[in-house]
Amino acid sequence: MKTKAKIIGTKYKPDYTRPRYVVKLETIDGKFLIIDFEYDETSNTKSYTPRRVHFDGKNYESKLSWYTKAVENMTVQKFLAIIAAKMDKKYLTA
DSSP: OOOSSEEEEEEEOTTSSSOEEEEEEEOTTSOEEEEEEEEEOSSSSOEEEEEEEEETTEEOTTOOHHHIIIIIOSOHHHHHHHHHHHHHHHHTOO
């Protein structure tokens, strides 16, 4: 499955025990979405969760559902899982 936003920059943070990434995306309206997220094993779902979200220069703390529901038409967990799968291939298969 694909996202509507295009990945234009990524960063892997190896200093953490669980995979943690920062990804910069360009949305369909030309604005930038920067998400800092990590794999969370403490919840029952064991999924990726956002730590910091910036959209068009504004800080949204860890809130991402407003974007994924309105633009991507999917849950936050599904959206981050799609991005994380691409980033895992890039950073963790080496």
